[in-house]
Amino acid sequence: IFPNEGDTHIFTVVAGTIGYLDPEYNKLSRLKEKSDVFSFGVVLLEIITGQPAITKTEEKIHIIQQVSSMMLEREVKDIVDPRLNGEFDIYYATKALDIAMACVAKTSINRPTMAHVVMELKQCLENKITHLSDSNYTSESLTDTLNSVSFDRISGESSLAR
Structure with a gap:
């Protein structure tokens, strides 16, 4: 080897x-x-x-x-x-x-972890979908949209994630 x-x-x-x-x-x-x-x-x-x-x-x-x-x-x-x-x-x-x-x-110590970034982005998406559900979108189409987005592979839930 x-x-x-x-x-x-x-x-x-x-x-x-x-x-x-x-x-x-x-x-x-x-x-x-x-x-x-x-x-x-x-x-x-x-x-x-x-x-x-x-x-x-x-x-x-x-x-x-x-x-x-x-x-x-x-x-x-x-x-x-x-x-x-x-x-x-x-x-x-x-x-x-x-x-x-x-x-x-500039320095890595001041950067968030990738898991934190994913959490923040996911929270944004969930909040936006909740906001949209209060308007004229159907809850079924919003749920389908949220379910189609998967952050699991990079959020630390996978063995491949850092």
Whole structure:
């Protein structure tokens, strides 16, 4: 199994896409459990804003820098993907942005666990569905929607989860 008899470790080269790789990896040359949380936060920011992780301009601005400065200067409605044409609940958009920004904290110690992220997102979804059930949606269609979303594989309930 090992290249040389007596070897007890195999070292691999980490391959990561620029923009998604935990910045602590550059300093420590080691990935941590919360490195995945960082990458997930970048993906969440991409979903919320409709923007790529790194701008395709000459400056190559990271989405974290972009969103951070936008949060200081603009309202959440101006940060969310414009293709939604304002058709979203500002409360849940703000909550999703807060979760994403917590995931991309510079140091892993300041990031939530993936289980916590899943809990927060699931709670948002459940609250939104409850809110919708108070309107003209049928409870059956809302229940079907909630049941179709499964976070079990990443929430710590699976042996594959970290």
